[in-house]
Amino acid sequence: MDKVYLDHAATTPVFPEVAEAMYDILLHHHGNPSSPHFCGRDAKGYLDEARGQVAALIGAAPEEIFFTSGGTEADNIAVFGSAAAAGDKKHVITSAVEHHAVLDSCQELARLGYDLTVLPVDAYGLVHVEDLQASLRPDTFLVSIMHANNEVGSVNPIKELAAAAHQAGALFHVDAVQSVGKIPVNVTDLDVDMLTYSSHKINGPKGVGALYKRQDVPICRRVFGGGQERQLRSGTENMPGIVGFGKAAALTAQRWQAEMAECRRLRDLLVELTLTRIPHSRLNGHPTQRLPHNANLSFDYIEGEALLLYLDLAGVACSAGSACSSGSSTPSHVLTAMGLEDRWLHSALRFSLGYGVTEEQIRYTAQLLQEKVEQLRMASPFYQGK
Numbered sequence: 001m002d003k004v005y006l007d008h009a010a011t012t013p014v015f016p017e018v019a020e021a022m023y024d025i026l027l028h029h030h031g032n033p034s035s036p037h038f039c040g041r042d043a044k045g046y047l048d049e050a051r052g053q054v055a056a057l058i059g060a061a062p063e064e065i066f067f068t069s070g071g072t073e074a075d076n077i078a079v080f081g082s083a084a085a086a087g088d089k090k091h092v093i094t095s096a097v098e099h100h101a102v103l104d105s106c107q108e109l110a111r112l113g114y115d116l117t118v119l120p121v122d123a124y125g126l127v128h129v130e131d132l133q134a135s136l137r138p139d140t141f142l143v144s145i146m147h148a149n150n151e152v153g154s155v156n157p158i159k160e161l162a163a164a165a166h167q168a169g170a171l172f173h174v175d176a177v178q179s180v181g182k183i184p185v186n187v188t189d190l191d192v193d194m195l196t197y198s199s200h201k202i203n204g205p206k207g208v209g210a211l212y213k214r215q216d217v218p219i220c221r222r223v224f225g226g227g228q229e230r231q232l233r234s235g236t237e238n239m240p241g242i243v244g245f246g247k248a249a250a251l252t253a254q255r256w257q258a259e260m261a262e263c264r265r266l267r268d269l270l271v272e273l274t275l276t277r278i279p280h281s282r283l284n285g286h287p288t289q290r291l292p293h294n295a296n297l298s299f300d301y302i303e304g305e306a307l308l309l310y311l312d313l314a315g316v317a318c319s320a321g322s323a324c325s326s327g328s329s330t331p332s333h334v335l336t337a338m339g340l341e342d343r344w345l346h347s348a349l350r351f352s353l354g355y356g357v358t359e360e361q362i363r364y365t366a367q368l369l370q371e372k373v374e375q376l377r378m379a380s381p382f383y384q385g386k
C-alpha cells in the first residue's frame with residue numbers, strides 16, 4: 001500500500017492545474033499590479049480574475065474580498081480591526097473551541113482591557129444560540145464563531161447565531177476555513193459581516209487566504225504601508241499565491257459536491273468498520289451535523305500519540321488533536337471544552353479525507369487500526385481482554 005494521507009484538515013495537496021497556473025505567473029507575468037505600465041496592467045488582470053474566482057466560491061462580490069497571508073491573518077484582522085473601529089464598545093464574544101487564530105486574538109484583546117466572553121459548547125462541540133443571546137450586551141461589538149470545527153468537524157448554526165448578534169447590534173465574523181469547499185457556504189444565506197477562508201485547505205498553495213467583509217462594515221487596517229487591498233492590508237500582492245488560490249477556488253466550485261459525496265461515503269465506511277470491529281471505540285463530535293470528510297475517533301485504553309506513531313510507521317498520516325497545536329502534548333482544548341472523559345480525550349485521532357482518497361486506502365486504514373489498537377491494548381496493564 002502506498003502512503004495514505006488522511007490529514008486534509010491540516011492541509012491539502014495542491015491541484016496540478018493550480019501549480020501550473022502559479023508556474024505561469026512566476027515565469028511569464030512578473031509585474032507589480034500597482035504599476036501603471038503594461039507589465040503592471042498584465043498582473044492586475046490576473047489579480048482581478050483571482051479575486052472574482054475567490055469571491056464567487058462564497059457568493060460574494062469581488063470588492064468584498066481582501067487577500068491576506070492566510071486564514072490566521074484574516075482572523076486577526078477581523079478581531080483587531082473591528083475592535084479598533086468599535087469606539088466605546090468594549091465587549092467581544094467567541095467560543096471555547098475556536099482555532100487559536102481567533103481564540104488567542106480575543107484573549108489578547110482581553111489583556112488589552114477589553115471584556116471577553118468565551119461561550120461554552122455542548123458535548124458535540126456546538127454553540128447554542130441561547131447561550132449567545134444570554135451573553136450579548138449593548139457594548140458587544142463583535143461575535144466570532146467558527147462554521148465547522150477543525151478537530152471534530154461539528155457544524156455550527158451560523159445563520160441563527162449571526163441573526164442573534166445582529167439583533168443586539170454586534171458584528172458577526174465566521175471562521176469558515178474548514179467548511180468552504182466541504183459544505184454549502186454562501187455569505188448572503190449565512191448573513192455574516194465577515195468571513196475567513198484559506199487557500200491551502202481547498203487544494204491551493206499555503207500562505208494565502210482571504211477575509212470577506214461586507215462593504216458597509218467598518219474595520220480599521222492592521223497592516224500599514226502602500227495601501228494595497230483597498231487600504232486594509234498593505235504589501236505587494238503575493239501574485240503566484242493569489243492566482244493559485246483563485247484557480248483552486250474555481251476548481252473547488254466545480255468539484256466539491258461530487259468529491260464530498262465520495263468522501264462522505266468513505267468516511268462513513270471508516271467509522272462503521274471502526275465502531276463495529278474495535279470494541280471500546282467511539283466517534284467524537286456530532287453524528288450527523290458534521291463535515292462530510294471528518295472522523296474523530298477515540299479508543300479506550302490507548303494513548304493517541306502512540307497509535308498515531310504506529311499508523312505513521314505503517315504509512316498512514318492522520319492527526320492527534322490538531323496539527324496547529326501539536327508538538328505539545330497538552331490535550332486538545334476542543335475535546336476538553338466538549339467535556340470528554342480522560343480516556344476518550346487522550347486517545348482521540350482525527351482522520352480527514354479529501355481528493356484522491358480511495359476505498360482501498362480506507363479499508364487498509366481500518367484494518368491497520370484494528371491490529372494496532374489490539375497490539376497496544378495487549379501491552380497495557382489496564383486492559384485485561386475486556
Ligand SMILES: *Cc1c(COP(=O)(O)O)cnc(C)c1O
Pocket residue numbers: 009010069070071072073075099101146148149150175176177178198199200201207208209
Ligand atoms: C487552518 C485553519 C486556520 C488557519 O489558516 P492558515 O491559512 O493556515 O493560517 C484558521 N482556522 C481554521 C478553522 C483552520 O482550520
